[in-house]
Amino acid sequence: xxxxxxxxxxxxxxxxxxxxxxxxxxxxxxxxxxxxxxxxxxxxxxxxxxxxxxxxxxxxxxxxxxxxxxxxxxxxxxxxxxxxxxxxxxxxxxxxxxxxxxxxxxxxxxxxxxxxxxxxxxxxxxxxxxxxxxxxxxxx
Numbered sequence: 043x044x045x046x047x048x049x050x051x052x053x054x055x056x057x058x059x060x061x062x063x064x065x066x067x068x069x070x071x072x073x074x075x076x077x078x079x080x081x082x083x084x085x086x087x088x089x090x091x092x093x094x095x096x097x098x099x100x101x102x103x104x105x106x107x108x109x110x111x112x113x114x115x116x117x118x119x120x121x122x123x124x125x126x127x128x129x130x131x132x133x134x135x136x137x138x139x140x141x142x143x144x145x146x147x148x149x150x151x152x153x154x155x156x157x158x159x160x161x162x163x164x165x166x167x168x169x170x171x172x173x174x175x176x177x178x179x180x181x182x
Contacts, residue, residue: 043072045146064119064121068120076109076124079135081129153166
């Protein structure tokens with residue numbers, strides 16, 4: 043496990059998964075790739091959306107805030123740390139970056155979607171689990 047991809051979305055669950063990924067990267071002497079993906083708002087939603095989901099610069103600022111917090115959490119690690127930011131569909135971006143970055147594993151949090159909501163819209167972690175060519179560890 044030389045390269046571990048750890049997507050973070052700012053949720054407590056994603057930061058807990060990041061800490062597990064950090065521990066694994068340290069244990070195996072690998073690289074920790076911390077990824078934040080901002081998904082722009084869909085304009086066909088009936089609900090109001092925050093400004094940061096519309097403005098590209100606001101998306102970048104939000105992504106930087108999340109990555110800064112993630113870097114602070116892993117500060118002092120013996121693992122090499124790389125951060126990445128992108129905009130798009132989170133599951134698709136994770137799957138693309140597994141290949142592009144040569145990741146050996148993905149460690150990510152679960153949002154805990156359940157029941158009919160999960161059936162109807164799916165979850166990022168579920169899509170990554172189903173389509174990843176590499177092992178995926180989902181932390182609840």
